[in-house]
Amino acid sequence: MWKMEGSELELKEVHRMLMTDKVPLMPSLLHAFQARLRSCANCRLTPCHEQVAGYKCPKSWNKARSRKKERLQKFVATKAFRDFQEVFSSFVQEVVVPCVGDREGVMYQFPPTFRVQVPSDKPVGIPHKDADYPSHVDTEINFWVPVTKVWGANSLHTESAPGLGDFHPFELEFGQFVRFWGNQCHHYTVMLRNLPMRVEVGRKRVAIRKDER
16 A cells, blocks of 8 residues: 555555655656656546646656655665565565576666556557667566556567567566566557556566576
């Protein structure tokens, strides 16, 4: 549950929270809300407008966006993030490492990438494979962990194998994750209209010692 101004919201409903002067510390959440408002400026989707709690971003939010490094430092210093670190490390050791099966162990990204997708007339990012960007190696594999139920438009779409082009959304319940070769398989998101928002801890990149995908 998410607590805001004395009330509680399920994580999938966070996009309905009021945009008060109290700025969320999580950079991904702050970015998602501001991108949502920019999108809604020219959006004709009624459900989209109905779910935006105010069309003008408070000045405090804009100020926070201009101080990314400072906000990130505050975010990682919170007890909530320290608690997450412990859970994340346990997940890697107890789930990811056995799943990879490499006796030499793995190298993994820390902290992982947090992404938040709220209802909008624009997708998050563009179709790509991770190898399109610098600092990636082809022995990377991805563990994608949504922390809300995902299906259809509120999920990540990918192909089954490099170049196959059989794009499909992952369908996962809360508590499930998926392993895929994001370094070579193209993946993308689509416009999210009135489905619940998506929050993910992931596309954690794990580099394995040998070509084991």
